[in-house]
Amino acid sequence: MAADQQAPSILGFPHRPEWGAAAHRKALAGHLRRCRDHARIGTRQAARCIDTSESTLSRMETGLAALKPPDVKRLLDEYGVRDPEERTRIALLVREAAQPDAWQPYAHAAPPTLRPLLAMEPAARRIISYEPQLVPGWLQTAEYARIVIRAGHPTMPAGEVEDRIRLRMQRIAMLRRQTDPPTLLAVMDSEVFQREVGSPGVMHRQIEHLLKLLEELPYRLRLHIAPLSVGAAGAIGHPVVHLRFFADDYLPDMVYLEQYESALYREKPSETERYQAVLNNLVGVANPIEQTATLLQQALTEWRKRCR
Structure with a gap:
């Protein structure tokens, strides 16, 4: 129970389209990294989970690579993120992160x-x-x-x-x-x-x-x-x-x-x-x-x- 209470949460980051895709992408990328650290899963295991390289996973965790919904879902499963509210918010942020940036x-x-x-x-x-x-x-x-x-x-x-x-x-x-x-x-x-x-x-x-x-x-x-x-x-x-x-x-x-x-x-x-x-x-x-x-x-x- 104590571990669950200490698990990182994304609920404090709101869905605000006016902030732009990059902000949602960066916030979500950092959250995925914290979830992996909390689950004590290494980059090699996480990368293997979504059939990618460790370098690509690193780019995902810094907001430099696209966050694809199927990959995010599999990572959340691997990291033991079960809370429905957390997963709903994450799915919303993934969709926002995929929108065009202001300069595009x-x-x-x-x-x-x-x-x-x-x-x-x-x-x-x-x-x-x-x-x-x-x-x-x-x-x-x-x-x-x-x-x-x-x-x-x-x-x-x-x-x-x-x-x-x-x-x-x-x-x-x-x-x-x-x-x-x-x-x-x-x-x-x-x-x-x-x-x-x-x-x-x-x-x-x-x-x-x-x-x-x-x-x-x-x-x-x-x-x-x-x-x-x-x-x-x-x-x-x-x-x-x-x-x-x-x-x-x-x-x-x-x-x-x-x-x-x-x-x-x-x-x-x-x-x-x-x-x-x-x-x-x-x-x-x-x-x-x-x-x-x-x-x-x-x-x-x-x-x-x-x-x-």
């Missing part, structure tokens, strides 16, 4: 290095973003995004550029949803509003867009502007995104570190906590959020003068 309608345009972030951000409870050079992708206007994408990919076909723009534009939808929307805490260097992207008109409209978003999403979008005086605290040098999820017990924090043509992801608690501390420090030394609208209005005035 734009598969040919979504950079492979960005796909894990795109797939997991809809499930986030809180997103902290630091951007030293540009307006973060979630908050860009289409014309600003077009210029940024074209600058980084001058030979990219026009159709692919437009698909990337559409993908970028739909990311803000998660902040507008009615059920469990994440909070986006974005920190930008003040230089972002001094650097001309495209033309003064493009910058003017981009800053107007930010002001409108702050009015539309007052509790879901929190924007800090970091002055140059923050010194070493702002010398990170590349964009950083920290994701914390609604279901903390099932989904570990994720950190995305953008490079010029690649990206790094971190999920070990020791690493994600370190980046969270760095970002929290940056938020602490940036201008207070109450000053953001005023600073944006000042930048808007300067770009309006250049438009004449």
Whole structure:
């Protein structure tokens, strides 16, 4: 009886289609690994149970391989998971995990290095973003995004550029949803509003867009502007995104570190906590959020003068 009481449970992870397939897949994958550990069954025996290799089982247990309903059922049988409620919830999560990820309608345009972030951000409870050079992708206007994408990919076909723009534009939808929307805490260097992207008109409209978003999403979008005086605290040098999820017990924090043509992801608690501390420090030394609208209005005035 004691062993049954200690058995891992998935009932604390809800069925939330708006969180996306990747979140359900990762939560379920981790749960299957915990069930195997609880049953004291090795990877070789578990892999043999579903006629696959240990490497494929490992990918299943990390959310990198598809979770097929017959395989999951056989694994649950092998692990001694009998509770009908548990098995019903697992079956529901397996179906959700098989749905397309957020980036898949734009598969040919979504950079492979960005796909894990795109797939997991809809499930986030809180997103902290630091951007030293540009307006973060979630908050860009289409014309600003077009210029940024074209600058980084001058030979990219026009159709692919437009698909990337559409993908970028739909990311803000998660902040507008009615059920469990994440909070986006974005920190930008003040230089972002001094650097001309495209033309003064493009910058003017981009800053107007930010002001409108702050009015539309007052509790879901929190924007800090970091002055140059923050010194070493702002010398990170590349964009950083920290994701914390609604279901903390099932989904570990994720950190995305953008490079010029690649990206790094971190999920070990020791690493994600370190980046969270760095970002929290940056938020602490940036201008207070109450000053953001005023600073944006000042930048808007300067770009309006250049438009004449």
